[in-house]
Structure formats: structure tokens, C-alpha cells
Amino acid sequence: MDGQFAFSEEQHPDAAVEDVWRVLAVDDDGDFQRATASVLRDIELLGGRVELIQAFSCSEAEKLLANYKDIALVMFDVVMETEEAGLRLIKYLREEIDNSHTRVVLLTGDPDISPAPDVMRDYDINDYWAKSELKAERLLTVLAAAVRGYAQLRAVAKARRGLQRIVESSNTLFTCKNLPELAGRILTEIAQLISQPVDALVCMRREDTTVSSPIEADVVGASGRFGRYINTTLSTLDDLSVVKTLQQCFATQLTQRLPNGAVMFFPRLQAGADYACYIRCERGLDDTELELLNVFSTSISRGLFNVAMFSRLENMAYQDDLLKIPNRNALIRTLDVTLHSPAKAKQVLIDIDNFSGANTAFGTGYGDFILGLVAKKLRDAFNSEVFVARVRDDVFAILGPQKRVCAAEIVALFRKPKRPYELGQVNSLSSVTMHLDDFNGSARVALQDALLTLKQAKHLGQDQHSVYDPGLQSAHAEAYRLLLALRDAVEAGQISVELQPQIDMRSGRVTGVEALARWRKADGSMVAPLSFIPLAEATGYILPLGDLLMRLSLRAAKKLADAGYPHIRVAVNVSAPQLLQHDFIERFSSHLLMTGVLPTQVEVEITESVAMRSFDTVCEKLSALRAMGVEVAIDDFGTGFSSLSYLQLLPADRLKIDRSFVMEIGATNDQQMIAEAVIQIASRVGMQVIAEGVETQQQADWMLRHSCWHAQGYLFAKPMECSELLTWLGALEKRSA
Ligand code: C2E
């Protein structure tokens, strides 16, 4: 056992425990009884007083033996009422009342009669004496030996019971999952172990106490007269001697015996933190009890360690590392309980608008700062009835009773129009409200569906507030079916690419084509890429699908080159999960090699939001592509939140003005302004610019007027299969020739 746990022998004020040694003398011989009584009067042995009980017949003795379980020694005449009386009494003692501790000395009036050796052995009879030989001095010697034997047997039995108890209670200690429960259990078990009620304290040393300040500790368990101190601190105890004893225990790191109890120390190494347990009882503890406590302390340490580890794991699993508030797992656990309770409840998810943009533009430190402010504001706004968790990134959940949780009020918390430029101000956020009483799915699905609704809402722009529609559950199932169908479509070769020309409007020449995914079902109907690409992205299926699309696009590029158009660049759309694969560049190169396409004939298109996410990694990948000769275009430009400084650092060749801005040309001034701004930004950062979705001559003219020379759109051509494109290109050449 660890030396730390040894009971210090220095403090040993009065280990003596008040004991009474009961001696039962059974004899019908009055003279013998009187003589015995006079010898044993006022005798003390091994720290205990000798008390004589007398019986004059076997039946009287049986009654006394049944009543007093703690008789140390019984002396009796073999021959009493009957020849067999002595034998009957010993059988009664050992077999009927199952007493194996009481020592037995047989007496006889006749020195020639001795009991059979097997009786001596079988009934554990210690001594055999002729009464005539048992003079005062000898009687005392016999008595001392018997009492010592009895005390030892009793100690062993107590130790065995104690050890059994320790084994059993250790198991219950290990099932405790929190400190208050464990501390309570430890105190109950200690009281049981030493068979008396205790006034006790379990304290955990505070880590933050400095060297100079007095040692402080939290009272994590308390019983008896200390009961009221639970959850307070050591220094609030009114009994200063107890405070001092515990402080000393923490300082010396030693377990000590006390006049009426003990103070036990459990070191951090074994218990996860420094703990001390103060035990005060009605009487002093004997050596066996101290030894048992010593043994039990190992179990206590392990129990404390387990609880510490469990709470650390629990924190890891259920607490957000950054914000120290419940995380997604904790939300699901609470949602699960809520969904199973009849109380009307609601959950609101909020998402900070433009958070990832701000994060990229001003750094993650700033992003963390904002998240901290949001978490604090939410926590301060609600009492414990309402559960606030961070779901992921900048999405928070507020879950609670219908009456307490209201999206409009939450949004209002963040509306501070007076000081819109205050640091860390969240100017806008979007939300989704979900009424949980009409939801019949699991907690996980409830969260997933709420997130999906939130995502859809955010597609519409900023400051979006929607209410979850239970019909979405079927949309969910629909999405799942679609994903399975997509997998089958890949296998059945139903996925292809079409190519849409990109034109230099000054010359009318085709400079490039964009490869666009197509899914043609067996019945000839088409599935739009906007319904299956995001699904594939969300589920990770985009990795194999993207690989396929890349191969198909490069094969088309090869066909173009072979048909005499090696200068027509083929643009391939690449999603975030694809680009961020650690071996993306290797994969891309091997596709180029396999199809025999030159890197200079290829362009990679990534959307603006992807470009601004994981900025450093994205830049690294794009630089590697450009180093190979591959060009890079930023798709859907104008829809994100790119800061100019970041854009300047982005290794890209061209910006694609999003179709939504092109569409508005001629309609409203605002959107025109965005298109103009994009063109200016592109020229500032030295990138080419191309307009997407040009459908009218008016839009094309506008672009030319604003020095945007390149365009892609139905005005020039729709996306076409490769063979169709070759025919189209042939016709175009003929016309311009
Ligand atoms: P995107 O990359 O911005 O592609 C341009 C979209 O605009 C294409 O839609 C194209 O058909 C459409 N478009 C082009 N000109 C016009 C026009 O004048 N008017 C109108 N109304 N639309 C025009 P599509 O093919 O439906 O693709 C939609 C989106 O799906 C793409 O937007 C892209 O984000 C994604 N996508 C398509 N193919 C792939 C692919 O192979 N890989 C990945 N990752 N995404 C793809």
C-alpha cells in the first residue's frame, strides 16, 4: 500500500478503547463461584475491565450465552445436572448459536476425568483444569490467555467483515458519476465500516490558493453535525480546530489518527485532486478500524479519480471548448428528454449573418470574440429553465418552454441600431423556430431538420426568420431517396457533363467552356444539378462524384483539343470538400495524365464562399494548381463577403460576376452597382472578369460599356453535349470566316 496512507503514529493520544471482558462461570458449586468472584473482582486486562457473570446450571448458562454475544470466556464444569450437561452446553455454544469466538475452559472436580481429545479439538476448547489446581494466580493466567485469544478472534472477524464491506462498497463507489453523490456514499460507508455514526467532512483543496494565503477547500460532502456545511468552503466552518486539522492534513499530505476519529488524505495523483476527509465519532477508533480505513482509502481514491475523469470526459463530450457552454451533444441529450416530456417546448436556432466573412476578414480571434459575446448575451437573457447551446460554428440553440423562448425577442437582443459599429456588434442574424410538440422524430432528426430549415432560410439572404415546417420531415426522406438514386445513376452511367461556351464579346471568339454536371434519368427526364450537387456536398458523396465529373470534363477537353481547339479552356467546378482533400492536387494531376490533357487547357472554378473559407489551405491548393499551369476562376462572385485585402492575396485569374447581378441589369440600380463594383475590384486586383448568365443584348452591351469583355450565357449558347458543341463551334467558324 502507498506509504502516504499510513496512519501516523506520532499522534496517538489514547488509543485505549473502553472494553469489558465478560467471563461466564457455570458451576453448581457455590464455593467455587464465590472463590472465582473474589479473584476476579476489580481486575483489568488488556485495557478492559473484567466482568463476571455466574450461572448455576447449564440451562441458565444457555440463556446467558444467547443473551450476551460478547462473552470472552466461559468456564464450566463438565459434570453438572447430568453427565452429559457439559457436552450439551458446548454443542449449544458452538453449533446452535454459532458462537466461535467465545473461549472455553473446562473444569472438573475430579482430576482423573478428562474430556476426549476429539471433543477438545472439534469444539475449540482452550483449556482443561481440575478446579483444585485453579488457584488465583493460575486462574488469572488462564483468563489472560483466553481474553487475548478472544480479542484476536474478534479483531480478525471484524476485519473480515470490514474487508467484505469494503469490497462491496467499492463497487458502489465506482458507479458514482458525480462528486456530491460519491462524497455522500463515502461518508455512509465509513460510518458502516466503523459501526457508528460519524460527523464528517469531505473537502477538495482549491487549486487557486496561493502559497501565502491559508489553504482553502470546497466542502463536497458532509454528514452529522457538519451536514449544513455541504457546498460551502472550509473557512466558513465555525469549529476552528477542525479547520486547522484539515488545513494541516492538506499541508502535510498525511493521514492522521485523532482522539475521536481520523483525518484522511487523498493525494491528487491517486484521486484526481487533493482531498481530505475529517471523521469524528463517539469513541476513538481501534487499530482494526484504522487499518480498515486505510484499506478503504484506496477505494475512495479510485472512486474520486473516476468521478474526476468522468466529469472531465463529460465536459469534453458535452461542453463547447471555446465558449464553455453546452455543445451539440448536450443539446441532443436535452432535446431527447424534452421530446419525451409532455411539456410544451420550443427550440430556436440562430445563425450570425456573415460570420464566416467577418472571421476571414478580421481573423479567428475576432470571430471567437463575437461568439463569446453572443454566448454571454444569450446566457444572461435566460434563466435555468432555458437551455442554451452552441451547435456548431456560429449556430446557437435556445431550447425551453414555449412561453419563454421567442425568436423575435432573441433577435431583438442583438438589435442595437444606435451603435452599429461597436466592436463585436452582431448586426444581423437569422433564425429558425421549431415547435417541438408537433414533432415526432428523434432528437437528432429534430436538430438536423432545424439546421436544414436554417440553411434554406439563409439562402434567401440575411435577417431571415423562418418557422420549421413539419412537412420537411418528408423532404428529408425525399433527400435520402434522391441520394440513393444518385448513387445508382453514377453506376448506370446517367451522369454526364455539358459544356457552355464563354465568349470574348469583342471578337466573338470562344475562349473557354464551363463543364456542367447533368443527370439524365432512364426515362429521359433531367435532375437539376442544384438539387443533387448540394445533397452530394452535404453527405460527402461529392468526393467520388466530383472525381467522376472531373474525369468526364477532362475527357471532353481532350476531345476538343483533338478536334483542333486546344486553346479552348475547359472550366471544371470544384466543391469545397473536394478541394480540401489532402491529396486533391495529386488526384487532379493523375486525371490530367490519364486523359492526356495539358494543364494549361484547364480552369478550376471555386465559389467565392469556398475561397474565403479555410483561406490559407485554399490559397495553398490554388497556388499549386496555378504552378502547374491550371487557371483559377472565382465563381458566383459578389454573393459572399470577401474583403479586398483577402482578394488580393487569392491566387486566381478571373472573377465570375454572379448571374443574379447580371439579371438585374436594366432593372434596379443597386444590383448594377454591384456588377460595376465587381468589375472595378477585378481590375484593382489584376484579375480578368467574366459575366455569367448573360441572356439579353442589353446586358451584353452594358458589360462591354463597363469593360467586361467576357461573358457566358444563353444569349450566346446553352450548355451542350461535347459532340453538339463541336458542331456548334464548326458552324461558328464558318459564319465568321
Ligand atoms: P454555376 O457554376 O454558377 O453554373 C452556372 C449555372 O448557370 C449553370 O446552371 C448554367 O446552366 C446556368 N446558366 C448559364 N447561362 C445561363 C443563362 O443565361 N440563364 C440562366 N438562367 N442560367 C444560365 P446549372 O448547370 O444548373 O448548374 C447550377 C450549379 O450547379 C452550378 O452553378 C454549380 O454551382 C453547380 N454545378 C454544376 N455542375 C457542377 C459540377 O460538375 N461540379 C460542381 N461542384 N458543381 C456543379
Ligand code: MG
Ligand atoms: Mg460554375
Ligand code: MG
Ligand atoms: Mg456561377
